[in-house]
Amino acid sequence: MKEPIRIAVVGSGYVGLVAALCFAEMGHEVLCVDNDERKVAALQGGDTLIHENHLPELLNRYRNQQVRFTTDLAEATRLCAAIFIAVGTPQSETGDADLSYVEAVASEIARHIDSYKVIVEKSTVPVYTNEWIRRVIERNGVRRDAFDVVSNPEFLREGTAVEDFLHPDRIVVGADSERAAKVLNAIYAPLTDGSYYDSPTKIPGCCSRENLPPLLNTSTKSAEIIKHASNAFLALKISFINAVSNLCEAADANVEQVARGIGLDSRIGPKFLRPGIGYGGSCFPKDVAAFRSVADQMGVDFNLLAEVEKINVNQKKRFLAKVRGALWTLRGKRLAVLGLAFKGDTDDIRESPAIDLVEMLLGEGCVVVAYDPAAMKRAQAELPPSVQMRYAESVDDAVRDADAVLVLTDWREFAEIDLEQLHSLLRYPIVIDGRNLFDPARMAEAGFTYLSVGRATVT
Numbered sequence: 001m002k003e004p005i006r007i008a009v010v011g012s013g014y015v016g017l018v019a020a021l022c023f024a025e026m027g028h029e030v031l032c033v034d035n036d037e038r039k040v041a042a043l044q045g046g047d048t049l050i051h052e053n054h055l056p057e058l059l060n061r062y063r064n065q066q067v068r069f070t071t072d073l074a075e076a077t078r079l080c081a082a083i084f085i086a087v088g089t090p091q092s093e094t095g096d097a098d099l100s101y102v103e104a105v106a107s108e109i110a111r112h113i114d115s116y117k118v119i120v121e122k123s124t125v126p127v128y129t130n131e132w133i134r135r136v137i138e139r140n141g142v143r144r145d146a147f148d149v150v151s152n153p154e155f156l157r158e159g160t161a162v163e164d165f166l167h168p169d170r171i172v173v174g175a176d177s178e179r180a181a182k183v184l185n186a187i188y189a190p191l192t193d194g195s196y197y198d199s200p201t202k203i204p205g206c207c208s209r210e211n212l213p214p215l216l217n218t219s220t221k222s223a224e225i226i227k228h229a230s231n232a233f234l235a236l237k238i239s240f241i242n243a244v245s246n247l248c249e250a251a252d253a254n255v256e257q258v259a260r261g262i263g264l265d266s267r268i269g270p271k272f273l274r275p276g277i278g279y280g281g282s283c284f285p286k287d288v289a290a291f292r293s294v295a296d297q298m299g300v301d302f303n304l305l306a307e308v309e310k311i312n313v314n315q316k317k318r319f320l321a322k323v324r325g326a327l328w329t330l331r332g333k334r335l336a337v338l339g340l341a342f343k344g345d346t347d348d349i350r351e352s353p354a355i356d357l358v359e360m361l362l363g364e365g366c367v368v369v370a371y372d373p374a375a376m377k378r379a380q381a382e383l384p385p386s387v388q389m390r391y392a393e394s395v396d397d398a399v400r401d402a403d404a405v406l407v408l409t410d411w412r413e414f415a416e417i418d419l420e421q422l423h424s425l426l427r428y429p430i431v432i433d434g435r436n437l438f439d440p441a442r443m444a445e446a447g448f449t450y451l452s453v454g455r456a457t458v459t
């Protein structure tokens, strides 16, 4: 093992916490900084606060040793060679990324720089952010040669965040100085040279040595654009297949067959061609909006992104129309909602289309009984209390006596539901599936009225 590098990670959310623990797993020493004292105390005590595979195991292994959690950014700046900024960059009212948290961290770092530091944008930020960070630091009296700002965007997916971090499709390092690029290349060396994958302490079942991740060195601005363009492209792929699924419904074709036929073309690929109720989460919606805003500000016509957003919004409305089409009037209907997280394997409900749909259903006067394997607490905190809303303890509890079941999140647990049991518990055997988790022929055989996305309704 080469010399460990001292790394600070600022922000201990979905990205910062995973990055901090994975850097430790790669052999580095990490200070993970958050300004939320409650969060820091919980992490010090061994509570990850988020639902993510492998995270509890890593936290137990490294907390208060190779990873220290603290609120002290000054100490972290002084002690560490590289400081990763992983704070939130939420959408502002105008659609731009709100970079005020990034700016706050940059100015605080500036006040404590006492030797050469590499400041790393890990948060998703628009192009030119590196220049703003540099300006903020210089304005706070730091000499230009005492630091560099680099962009190292994060591509992890919630649900498989640890695997994604430790075995990414690619690592992008955007640096305009060789000195800074070297530091980042050294930090990721255990992954790029494969030594991490040989380590006997590597978490079992997570990542193999095959296909070592390539590290792409780029300019800082290119790296910033790579992240936004990647997320915009993925969102586009989802909206594209959703639009195709609408066409399939109109033409009485089957979108699963169509998606397979498209995806087998190696230039297109099969991933992200799953129709549903639209994309959500803390990244795609805000990143598409921010990328569009960047293009606008630069006078570049990128209206394609407006269409991507429009299709996404419509997809939820189409689903609601489908519910109405199956149940006629909605007021007073008791609906079992399976899934609140924006996708399976996570407790994240930020911009979840499932939450949007629950709000629409409540607005229509439905009684909603919801169940999600991980996101119940967060949903309860987010949705205003309502007499029309109940949180169930299990799938069975949710579906008992319901007028229909709505599947809104692609949890495996839902795909594996015992159909006979489901049939016996429901008041009416109606399943409206926004994630295409079931085979229509099997649903028909089991006696359900089954509506899904881009496929014919079976009764």
Ligand code: NAD
Binding pocket: 010, 011, 012, 013, 014, 015, 016, 033, 034, 035, 036, 039, 086, 087, 088, 089, 101, 104, 105, 122, 123, 124, 125, 154, 155, 156, 157, 158, 282, 283
């Ligand atoms: P998050 O909201 O889960 O975490 C952000 C953390 O930063 C919070 O713990 C908050 O307390 C902390 N914070 C805010 N201001 C701070 C300050 N001044 N000092 C110290 N800590 C501060 O956000 P996230 O989901 O981890 O996303 C972080 C960034 O990474 C965003 O730019 C996001 O777009 C990007 N990203 C997210 C994902 C994802 O799947 N969540 C994937 C790739 C990239």
